[in-house]
Amino acid sequence: MPIGLYILVSVIKSAIVLFVLLTSVAYTVWLERKVVGHMQNRWGPTRVGPFGLLQPAADGLKFLFKEDLTPPHVYKPLFLAAPLIAVVFALTSISVIPFGNDVVIGGYVIPLQITTDVNTGLLLILGVTSIGVYGVALAGWSSNNKYSLLGGLRASAQMVSYEISLGLSLVGVLIMAGSFSLRDIVHAQQGHFWGFIPNWNIFHGQIIGFFCYLMAAYAETNRIPFDLPEAETELVAGYHTEYSAMKFAMFFMAEYANMITVGCLATLMFLGGWNGPLFGPPVLQAILPVFWFVAKVFCFLFLYIWVRGTLPRFRYDQLMAFGWKFLLPVALANLIATAIGVAW
Amino acid sequence: MVSIHLILFLAFGAVAAAGAINLLVQRHPINAALSLIAVMAALAGEYMLLGAEFVAAVQVIVYAGAIMVLFVFVIMLLNAGVEEQTKGSRVAILFGIPGMLLGSLLIAWVVLKHSGTGDVAVGALPGAPNVIGQLLFHEFLLPFEVTSILILIAIMGAVVLASKPPVPGGTPAKKVQD
Numbered sequence: 001m002p003i004g005l006y007i008l009v010s011v012i013k014s015a016i017v018l019f020v021l022l023t024s025v026a027y028t029v030w031l032e033r034k035v036v037g038h039m040q041n042r043w044g045p046t047r048v049g050p051f052g053l054l055q056p057a058a059d060g061l062k063f064l065f066k067e068d069l070t071p072p073h074v075y076k077p078l079f080l081a082a083p084l085i086a087v088v089f090a091l092t093s094i095s096v097i098p099f100g101n102d103v104v105i106g107g108y109v110i111p112l113q114i115t116t117d118v119n120t121g122l123l124l125i126l127g128v129t130s131i132g133v134y135g136v137a138l139a140g141w142s143s144n145n146k147y148s149l150l151g152g153l154r155a156s157a158q159m160v161s162y163e164i165s166l167g168l169s170l171v172g173v174l175i176m177a178g179s180f181s182l183r184d185i186v187h188a189q190q191g192h193f194w195g196f197i198p199n200w201n202i203f204h205g206q207i208i209g210f211f212c213y214l215m216a217a218y219a220e221t222n223r224i225p226f227d228l229p230e231a232e233t234e235l236v237a238g239y240h241t242e243y244s245a246m247k248f249a250m251f252f253m254a255e256y257a258n259m260i261t262v263g264c265l266a267t268l269m270f271l272g273g274w275n276g277p278l279f280g281p282p283v284l285q286a287i288l289p290v291f292w293f294v295a296k297v298f299c300f301l302f303l304y305i306w307v308r309g310t311l312p313r314f315r316y317d318q319l320m321a322f323g324w325k326f327l328l329p330v331a332l333a334n335l336i337a338t339a340i341g342v343a344w
Numbered sequence: 345m346v347s348i349h350l351i352l353f354l355a356f357g358a359v360a361a362a363g364a365i366n367l368l369v370q371r372h373p374i375n376a377a378l379s380l381i382a383v384m385a386a387l388a389g390e391y392m393l394l395g396a397e398f399v400a401a402v403q404v405i406v407y408a409g410a411i412m413v414l415f416v417f418v419i420m421l422l423n424a425g426v427e428e429q430t431k432g433s434r435v436a437i438l439f440g441i442p443g444m445l446l447g448s449l450l451i452a453w454v455v456l457k458h459s460g461t462g463d464v465a466v467g468a469l470p471g472a473p474n475v476i477g478q479l480l481f482h483e484f485l486l487p488f489e490v491t492s493i494l495i496l497i498a499i500m501g502a503v504v505l506a507s508k509p510p511v512p513g514g515t516p517a518k519k520v521q522d
Contacts (some may be wrong), residue, residue: 036439070370078374079380119398119472119473120397120398120399120473121400123397123398123401123402123405124404125403126405126409127388127405127408127409128404130404130405130408130410131381131385131404131409133409133410133413134378134381134416136415137413137416137417137420138374138378138416141407141416141420144423149420152420153417153420153421156413156416156417157417159413159415160410160413160414163409163410180398180473208465217462272438325470332495
């Protein structure tokens with residue numbers, strides 16, 4: 001493929017993925033308000049559009065028109081940079097996620113992901129998300145406010161701690177697939193066993209790995225029951241106490257974009273990626289893999305919201321004890337058991 | 345013709361050098377730490393361009409993502425202020441700067457004159473994760489394990505240093521009830 005065409009295709013793919021991602025972020029917020037509302041015997045948003053479907057647009061407009069305050073006591077360069085760091089790295093990590101098999105258009109093979117299939121795609125995601133913690137930490141520090149600082153400190157300690165369990169829970173899958181490439185990992189999960197059970201890693205001995213991943217992912221994205229960095233009852237709003245208008249919205253977007261990335265990763269690693277039953281005419285067969293992928297990510301996001309509507313918040317010492325004394329040993333044991341099983 | 349590869353390589357190199365200089369110039373610890381992160385990220389870019397994807401990813405995860413987070417964490421926790429500016433020490437002017445110049449001259453001379461330093465094609469040296477794994481766990485197993493024991497000893501040393509000795513004759517600190 002000539003370099004000019006390559007760049008054009010990359011730009012188009014980036015634009016489509018970003019558009020879909022940001023729209024999903026907006027509608028995940030709507031879904032969360034709606035689902036949690038129904039769980040608490042309320043209606044959730046109903047006023048703007050049918051079923052409140054235009055609520056995200058109204059929220060976006062409100063964020064744009066709110067006064068953009070910068071308090072006088074903050075350390076300005078980092079105060080402005082922190083939301084940027086958070087949102088940029090949250091959006092970058094989606095770039096190595098593959099959404100389906102290669103597509104052939106006009107004789108050119110176009111992979112359904114922004115980058116080409118790099119051999120270390122998974123490591124890149126882990127690296128980018130581990131840099132994302134600076135957004136939260138620096139926001140907390142530069143706000144020059146004790147609640148923000150405590151939130152930032154909590155967030156960085158929590159994310160560093162749970163990153164280890166997150167990585168270890170994924171190594172089991174890597175051992176089974178024998179590759180870092182997300183595409184190879186999905187291909188390794190094709191087919192069925194015992195006639196009907198799909199060959200996904202979650203059914204193939206990685207159920208404990210999936211459990212560890214789930215717990216660590218909730219902690220990494222600062223979601224209930226691990227949302228200590230922004231615990232309202234103790235810290236006002238944690239690291240984003242001093243932020244308003246679009247700067248606050250950027251943290252919000254980063255959080256939900258991270259949730260979606262984590263959901264995509266869970267789908268690729270444990271839930272078989274875009275593998276699923278294919279039927280019907282060729283057009284339908286081309287669309288179905290992407291549909292299965294999106295459906296699985298949707299289920300994962302629904303689980304996130306369900307957990308949010310169900311569980312209370314941990315205490316901070318409980319959070320740390322859970323991460324280091326329970327989750328890490330379990331993830332390690334799972335890794336060793338998987339290694340022995342594969343070597344057998 | 346100048347390839348896009350070379351341009352990117354020089355750009356990442358410039359970012360790394362600028363970050364390193366900024367690290368020395370900045371007076372606030374947190375700015376210095378952030379410049380160091382920029383240096384490490386730029387180095388990861390260089391590794392990536394040289395075909396060492398795994399090393400690049402590990403560089404970002406371990407250095408930029410874990411070690412520097414702890415640096416920033418400590419700076420935030422101690423709430424370290426702006427450094428005091430001195431007029432510069434005499435030792436630095438007498439020995440430091442000539443020493444640095446001599447060292448860089450030596451390195452430049454070795455690189456330019458020594459016959460063993462030739463061009464290496466991108467990807468000619470092992471860089472794939474499975475190759476690195478084979479090297480670490482077969483040929484260099486002993487050094488690898490010895491290093492991990494060394495790190496374990498360092499961790500234990502840190503725990504010993506950080507834990508407070510029991511007060512003789514006093515009551516032990518009250519345990520927080522779960």
